[in-house]
Amino acid sequence: MKKIPVLFILVLLLAFWGCSQKEKKVSVKKVGPIDPQMVQDQDDMTWEDYKPIPEISWADPSIKPKRGFKMALVAVDFPDQPFVITQPKGSDLFGNPQIDPIKREDVAQFYRDFFIKPSDVNHGQTINGYWMEQSRGEFGITEVDAYGPYQLPKNLWEYGLNEWGQNDFTPDGSKPKGRMERDVDSLWRAEYGDLRKNYDAILRIYASYDETGVWQEFGEMKFNSKEDIPPEWGNPNPDKPRWVATRYVPWTSWKAGAMQWGISSIRQGENSGTITHELGHYAFRIGDNNNNPYVEPYRRAGSGPWDMMDRGCFNGPGGPHKRWVVPAIAGASMPAGLMVRNRMKNDFLTEDDILRLSRDSLAVTGLAVANITARAVEPFEGEYAGVIVELDGEEPHDRTPVDDPAENPLSPGIPNYDYYSLEVVQRIGYDSYCPDNGVLLAKNRDKESRNGGVNQFNCFNWVIDAHPEDINMVDYDKPNGEKVMRTIADYRQLNDALFHAGLNSGSEFEYDDPYNRLHFYIIDLHRNQEGILSYTIGVKSLDGSGAAKRDFQLTAPKTTKESVALFTLKNKDKKAGLDASCFDNDIYRLAVSTEGEGLKAEILNELAVVSSGEEISIPVYFSEEDGEKSDVRITLTAVSESDPSKKMEASYVIP
Structure with missing residues (x-):
């Protein structure tokens, strides 16, 4: 489909505007940059910021990938922790769930549909849609089978307090050991046998939260100090501290720290939107590219919001501080694409x-x-x-x-x-x-x-x-x-x-x-x-400009269209005989100056590229300034970036 240079659109609009202002010699039309930077912070984003890709919805399950990926989803809760999604809306300590409750027996199927089936709840976005979009249909999640729910034999904290130096913060003084995966798998294998060979991955969804999404929001962001943590956020044993050590900083509330950290096994809490990120580890063996932003001396991030294998996995409405929402329809629900590498x-x-x-x-x-x-x-x-x-x-x-x-x-x-x-x-x-x-x-x-x-x-x-x-x-x-x-x-x-x-x-x-x-x-x-x-x-x-003989011609306009003077730049290079068209160009650096009073002249782009034997128009915009008017000479200068000795000037006088 034909592409339209933004500069060309500006020229047409200004020419049209100028024709309607024939009684004026000079326009005072304000011309803006051709490519303004418009940074929107993650905190300010909502679902209204989503812009669909034209003509295709990669989340459509009828579009089949070349390489399919089959997953089992196993849902588990704990004696001391029911599924958040089964509780009355907004009723738990964290302010969840965000929707009306789901029956416990329907939880596994609910999360299966949430992750794989476009719906109003997930705003039409699925983990299959993400991978299909990134791969252009090469890879997708073709099937997810739901198992459970099951209840694990241990309390949540018996699994959650076994990482990041948290062993000393248990209610009963015990030292938890081991991860939950073995217990989870033993439950569904007891009912169905060992079905792991039938799947590419097992997605273990556990009741409550990933610590990665709550440690800060319900720790240092909620309480001024660890001494300020109230009993409801503390250890159920009142004789124990109400805080607990955590991964990046010295403390968080016990309630937040007793949660587990989602990992690439794939083990995720109900608030987790980073399942796509964990699949990047699991399915493609790509590691993390992220730093620790909280410990001095500080080290800058690698790719930040621009890649899903860095903190771009936190992208989504509300940004990184909205990753505690259940179900996961805010921060981390819309991870960044993958970079070229x-x-x-x-x-x-x-x-x-x-x-x-x-x-x-x-x-x-x-x-x-x-x-x-x-x-x-x-x-x-x-x-x-x-x-x-x-x-x-x-x-x-x-x-x-x-x-x-x-x-x-x-x-x-x-x-x-x-x-x-x-x-x-x-x-x-x-x-x-x-x-x-x-x-x-x-x-x-x-x-x-x-x-x-x-x-x-x-x-x-x-x-x-x-x-x-x-x-x-x-x-x-x-x-x-x-x-x-x-x-x-x-x-x-x-x-x-x-x-x-x-x-x-x-x-x-x-x-x-x-x-x-x-x-x-x-x-x-x-x-x-x-x-x-x-x-x-x-x-x-910076070490050589090739064998092509550089030459070009810069010509001033014979007339102007109100506030625009179109200079002509023609590339007259003698080709070096290279096959690839990408080398059949030169880049020119432009500058504009004026002599005389009463006019301001400007260009919108300091760079121009022209293929060998071709020519382009270079628009120079001019407008009245306060004060006395006189004939003004506008001079455009062009210099070859390949051979800076090749320099030309062309001038036009505005009466």
């Missing part, structure tokens, strides 16, 4: 979907230009799902200087990344709950590894942050009114990380890596008739 690992993308370049070859071929389609949809004809630039050549491949993460919280850690990736994020489908539209640039590792230094973590995606400065936003208000800021290690520091095209966007349109000898350009953006976004990007080696 992970989609390649999962075989969701082929080499035909990717433009693969290399650092060394770019020095020989000259710069490359490509169009990338939003990752939520299939790439348009002639476009790509992403661009990869291999860090090849002599060792070390990643030549970023080593720094100390204890001194630099923004350190990417051990410099052993293998390649850069570029992709486009648009807030549609599951990416609706990403915080921005734009171009995502990252360094990636082929193999997972720790990133070294203090508070090291497993890291294989390192997003290049267009705004590395502190986002300076409040995380939450304590009960006493004290504001707690998001740490520099909070994953939401990357909310404004995307690159944007054009000037005055609020973000950056280029990135220079002098150590790895690469320069990246975000040149322009386009939308097709359905509003799907794509970007034109460029990549240049």
Whole structure:
């Protein structure tokens, strides 16, 4: 489908507007940026922010994947903890459930349907829909069989207080051991035999909550100190402390800490929306890419809200502090898509979907230009799902200087990344709950590894942050009114990380890596008739510009359309005989200046790309300023990014 450059739309609108204002010599029409950064915080998102992918609903169970995945769902409760979903609406200590109660005998089937069948309760979103969308129908959850409910032989706390140093906080002084999986499986195997061989995975849904979704909200966010925890949130033994140790910080309420942490076995509480994330571990053997945001010295997140294997698994209405909701229809219910690296690992993308370049070859071929389609949809004809630039050549491949993460919280850690990736994020489908539209640039590792230094973590995606400065936003208000800021290690520091095209966007349109000898350009953006976004990007080696002989022509307009002067730029390069069309372009850096009084002139984009033998129009916008008027000369300057010695100017006088 034909794509329409945003700049072209602006030119047409301004020309039309100008024709209706013929009595004026000069318009004072205000022209905005072509690609403004519009970051929406996770806390402010609702279900109204969901934008469906045009023409297909991947959650439709009638669409069958090429690779199916079959799961058994086993529902269990405890002698001291009924299913939250069976209680009266809003009646439990945490304020759940959010819907009218379900009968205990129907719980397993309810959660089976909740996770696999589109409905009003789950807003039409399912774990099958997520994987189908990410894989474009390559992988999906084709069948979920429900078993139970069963009651486990031990109390909830006997399973929940066996992790993160919590053994000393039991009501009776016992030391819990072992995980619940063995007990869960023994119950349904006693009734049905060993059916595990019939399934690709067992999803164990247990009554109550994942500790990951309640430790903060019902700990340090609810109580000023551990001494302020009231009896109803404390240990049932009044002689015991009302707090308990937890994973990231020293304490939370006993009630929250007695819950279990969901893990990739797959074991999940009723509030868990991170089942898709755990399936990423279980079905594809991809690890976590997330840091510890709460412990000093701080370490920045790897990919944050932009990938489901990092804290992008927390995306959804209300953001990370809404992951306690039952059923899981808020934060973590709409995880981010997978970045290029992970989609390649999962075989969701082929080499035909990717433009693969290399650092060394770019020095020989000259710069490359490509169009990338939003990752939520299939790439348009002639476009790509992403661009990869291999860090090849002599060792070390990643030549970023080593720094100390204890001194630099923004350190990417051990410099052993293998390649850069570029992709486009648009807030549609599951990416609706990403915080921005734009171009995502990252360094990636082929193999997972720790990133070294203090508070090291497993890291294989390192997003290049267009705004590395502190986002300076409040995380939450304590009960006493004290504001707690998001740490520099909070994953939401990357909310404004995307690159944007054009000037005055609020973000950056280029990135220079002098150590790895690469320069990246975000040149322009386009939308097709359905509003799907794509970007034109460029990549240049800093060590060579190729064999093509660079030449171009810049021509001033003979007349103007009110407030727009259209200059013409023609690429007259002599081709170097390369087969790939991505190398048959040059990028030009533009600047505009004026001589005389009374007019202001501006361009909306400092970059332009033109294919060899082709020409484009460069709009220069001008408007009246206060004060005396005189003839004003508008001069446009263009410089070849491949050969900066090639520079041209063209001028037009506005009477």
